Amino acid sequence: MNFPFVAIVGQEELKTALMLNVVDPGIGGLLIAGEKGTAKSTAVRALADLLPEQTVVHECRFYCDPEGELCSLCRERIEQSELETSRKKMKVVELPLGITEDRLIGTLDIEHALKHGEKRFEPGLLADANRNFLYVDEVNLLEDHIIDLLLDSAAMGINTVEREGISFTHPARFILVGSMNPEEGELRPQLLDRFGLSVGVTGLHDKTQRMAVLQRKAAFDENPAAFCARWENEQNALRQRIVNARDGLPHIEVTDPVLEKIVAITAAMHLDGHRPDIVMMKAARALTALRGQKSIGNQEIHDAAIFALPHRQKRLPFEERGGRDKLLKVLEDCLG
Amino acid sequence: MKFSQFVGQDNAKLGVILNALEPRCGGLLLVGAKGSGKSTLIRLARGIFPVITPFVEIPLNITEDSLLGGIDIEQSMREGRRIFLQGLIPRAAGGILFVDDINLLPQELLAPLMAFNGGGDELQTCPGSVQQLPRDCCVMGTMNPEEGDIQPHYLDRFGLCAVMDELPDCEKRLDVLRIFREMPNFQVESDPSLMAMVATAKKHLPEVKVGTAELENISAVAVRNPSHGHRGELFLFYAARAYAALQGHDRIAQSDIERVSELVFVHRRLHTSEEHSDLPQDEKHRESATDQMSPPEPEKKAQSMDADFSLKPRGSAVTASGAEETMSIGNPFQVRRLSFKKDRLKRHAAGKRSKTHSLGKGGRHVRSTMNSAEQDIAIDATLRACAPYQKSRGREVKLIIERDDWRFRQRERKTGHLVIFAVDGSGSMGARRRMVAAKGAIQSLLTDCYQKRDKVAMIVFRQDCAELVLPPTSSVELASKRLSTLPVGGKTPLAAGLLETFRLIKRFGVRHPETRFLTVLITDGKGNQSITVDSDHREEEQELCKLLSAEPKCDFVVVDTESKDNFIKTDMAVRLAENLGAEYYTVEALRAELLSELIQSKNRD
Known part of the structure; x- marks a missing residue:
């Protein structure tokens, strides 16, 4: 289980x-x-x-x-x-x-x-x-x-x-x-x-959260079936949310202005190839569907970029990964 | 999606069209970074060939018998005699053989594939079977140079090559995105208009006149693009003629030749530019092999994918603060391939530098053999071996397998290497910015280690002890980070450095007995600190050198950082190298002398 x-x-x-x-x-x-x-x-x-x-x-x-x-x-x-x-x-x-x-x-x-x-x-x-x-x-x-x-x-x-x-x-x-x-x-x-x-x-730093991890894990180890039963309602709600999002996905239109914003971001980040653009488009749409919204907003583009771009950022072979500051700055410039 | 919908990358598209028109153009290699559309383009090419044209895809998982042909089990079993099964190459007659990531294809499979692309017409597959190979088919391959090279020998067999390093502008990026918005599921559609264009040009091809003047023009262009051998000219001729036919010209115009010459020569061009002008002539020739992929123009080179892997010089601002300082990393340079020969020891580990036959059952099953000490039976090969005799042996229900039918698996993996950098961090390294040059050298070696997936470790000896600043890791990135923050200052505890190296080799060797070690000692050799208080540091150093050089599977390189234009040079590092039985290099020489050769020659097994 x-x-x-x-x-x-x-x-x-x-x-x-x-x-x-x-x-x-x-x-x-x-x-x-x-x-x-x-x-x-x-x-x-x-x-x-x-x-x-x-x-x-x-x-x-x-x-x-x-x-x-x-x-x-x-x-x-x-x-x-x-x-x-x-x-x-x-x-x-x-x-x-x-x-x-x-x-x-x-x-x-x-x-x-x-x-x-x-x-x-x-x-x-x-x-x-x-x-x-x-x-x-x-x-x-x-x-x-x-x-x-x-x-x-x-x-x-x-x-x-x-x-x-x-x-x-x-x-x-x-x-x-x-x-x-x-x-x-x-x-x-x-x-x-x-x-x-x-x-x-990364690990959680908040004390109450760490406590919660401990309590839940202990309860699960004690009696997995009972623990799962307790969360079943919430699990069901999430399942339904995912199904709804899957159904809603094809109805969300990706407009040209959205594409333009995506391209502005990837171009400013100097990324290789077209995969980052495509992934960002799909992620932004899926996020919109998951959040139960009708059209893709700046927030979704922003969040999609955070998911889709960091591991693609160009860097010199041994440069540190991340450079999240740069990404955030580009996002701010492009999305306002 | 149709071929003509592909956005940009005109050279690559032209390469495909020329091959569709004239298979003698010699195939096409697409070189590009990840996600530049290499594979997509070649798959779209399916749409500009007539439906009957065979389009054979060679997956990386292919076995030798599937590629070249072997015995057909089913048929042989049924009829009781050997019946051969056609391999993939013969099946591609008159069509396209497509290999995605051709640089990742095992060497032993690339060889027959490319031998055939060069126009070989017979191929012996298994004993007793010689297959006639088609002449009118071409190989199209893709590669991402970040993942490793393809040998220059095979590179040369490709008639055309296109480097897909075009940086798409926003407009093009948008176009691509729109295509993916409309077509969430990629599917190849045929492209009738382009197909018709190719067909017309094909008909026109024999009518294109080629006189002495045209041949002269072709030779002239070939001379301007120096390359080995005559393949370049030949392919230039066929490509130029095909292009002329495409343009509807009656003769090959100078502009036709110019247009295709980049495709023909980009992967053949020798490096004659100023960057290697200090090398002797024969060195130049060999040098060309490693970084051919980058176009020669310097500004273009900056964008090419190769450039991703050669660090741009960092600023050399160094602040001298007291006795300790951190030096920036000097200019790294392209190091040639460091490589060991395949030896006959059996090992367990994974890595990329040298291949070895592996013990145990992991690794790539490369081929089946008749004899083997391991009882790792290759059932498939055994089956194939016994299949033809079943009838004569009177098979009823069960197969009759005799001892002679047994076949065994031979597997191959690449051995791991641990490259240990033992770096002198003493005050003398700080003088005249020697550390900067040394760091440059290490950085270049690290790049090479990364591409070969070696493990690296770093030991620094300074003041009065040696420290393992980087335990063995495959994260070359971490090594580089440590390197940039390496401090210098204090005395030179060379003996301690050697001891730490020895301990590391011992320790690591116990847990990973299959590892080969390469120790790169970067120092001026002027040790002045002993390990124990009242002993002589020179004696200690000598003792340790003896111990180290007696270790099996260990190679040493000494990189001397002493500045040799100084008339009081001591050449202490020379002696150190002698004691270790190490190859000796000065930092300056490292640039010109190519590290690969020294290490290649060090194969002791």
Whole structure:
């Protein structure tokens, strides 16, 4: 049983950033940087209980979206008949650090090959992660060749497998969530850029908050079921809020003036590439939906920038990260 | 989204179109920072080729047999004889092979891929199978130079290359954003108008006249862009002709040649600019390999992605406050690739500098072998090996596998290195701003360590002790931070510095036995402080040097910071280097002499 999401004390930025990714999975994930013991993993695991249902192809191992990109099997199936659909809850899939290549991307199904003399694709973790959250704890310690593979599939949301005579493609649009302790090593810039949003997490300093953490954790350890039951109403309210935001998202219009403000900010920050612009646009819209508003305001653009830009800020190779002052100043200049 | 909707990056777009028109242009490499649209552009290229054109994507997870072809298990099992399965390369005949992040593709797979792009026509895959390779297909690749280089040898095989470092202005950024607003789900659409344009030009291509005058013009442009070999000219010819056809010209005009020359030469151009003019001629040639990616014009270079990785000089304002001061970091310079040869020891660790065969079951499964001490059976390869014989062995239900069929996995990982910087922080380093130069040298080495994912540690010895200011970490950033605040002043406890280094190697070696160590000792060698009160510091130093040089898997570099134009130079560091069996460099020489070579030659295993 997971610790209830709503019972996590403080860490509002972290919680909001996670929810934004549920509201719009296209935002592209979240990087959580912070010291140990600051509820990073707890929050991600707790998120699992809030996740909504989505429509998938019935009994597809890749949770294909009937309206979107299909896997090799579903493409064959659709030739013959209409695809059956069913509803499935989104989930959080964890990627262990020691994972092998085969296990991650999938490979030849040996058992089937031996028994029947036929080649069949044995799906890997990326299959499971399609349209779900893929969580990597200590992502900065992940081995290089595994990162390469992750980048490769993350780039276009498709896992193309060409191994041992097997050819298979399936959608792999996972929402990558990584947590790391920056003291233990850096993340490669290319992987860094793949994370839509980032938040920095620090321990709570307020005494009452620290007390609350202690009390709640102790109560949860004592009797998880009773503790969760106590928070169930609030959990339900949040679930409903997320569903509403997901429904409302397509109705929020991104006007040209909003785009102009976004571009003014990213241009002033001298950011590489177009991903920052796109992520900021999506984050601002999702924030608006989550807050139950009708149109994107300056506050939403401001907050979206705080989520989407800090880890993309250009810096000399060894310069300190952050430079939040600069960002805040640019935001003030551009948004008034 | 259509190809022609792609905003900006005209060179890259032209490169794609030229290849669509004339496959002899030799493929295209797109070089750009993250998020510059490299992969998007190549995927959009699908839309300007006719639907029947094969468009084969090579994922980084590909195995050798899938790339080149191997035995078809299914068919072989059914028929009881070997039946070959086509690899991906032959499947791309007349079309495009697309490799995203080609610089991350394992070397052993890049080699056959690029050999073929150069026009090889036969390829031996597995024993008994020679595959005919298509001639009319091209490789399109993308790379982000931040993630590492591609070897110059393979770079040269790409006919065209476009550097996507264009800084989009606000208007262009807005255009891109609008596209993403309209199309939340990226999908490639075909681009009939552009396709028609290419088709027309293709028809016109054979009619473009090429006379002696045109060839002369091409040679003249090639001479202006010095490069190795003749590939450049050849590709320039094909590209210029294709461009002329696209423009509807009857002859190759000078302007056609000029337009495509940047695409042909950007990755081949040798560095003849003033920055390397102090190097001897042959050095220049080799030098060109490392930083070819940056366009030669200095103002353009400042924006290129390479520039992100070469620190701009920081201000050299130093305040001298009493005996202790902190020196700014001197100008770092491009260090050539430090690299060790692949050795035959088996190790466990991950890193990027040298490859090694790994013990245990992690690492990339590179290939299967017939014999191996480890019993890590490659079931797939074993299956393939036994498949053809099943009928003759009388298989009914279960497979019949004999000892001869067994195949084993060979895996490969990159070993980790710990680079230890032992820095002299004594007062003599403060004199004549030597520390500034030394810091510059360290900074350059750190950049290299970052790209190779080495761990680094830093020891400073000054006043009367040595201190591990940075325990082994892979955060090069932290190292750099420590470096900038390194104080100087006081005596030179060289012996203590050596001792601390020795202890660190011992300590770290116990927990990480597979690590190789590289110690960079930055000092003038003038030790004047012993560890214990009544012993001679020179004897201590010698003893420690003996201990250190006896350590296996350790290499040493001494960087001498003594200023050599001084007539009272002592060359103490030379002696230190001799005692350690270290390579010796002066700070000044570090710039010209290339660090890579010295370290490459130090492979003792």
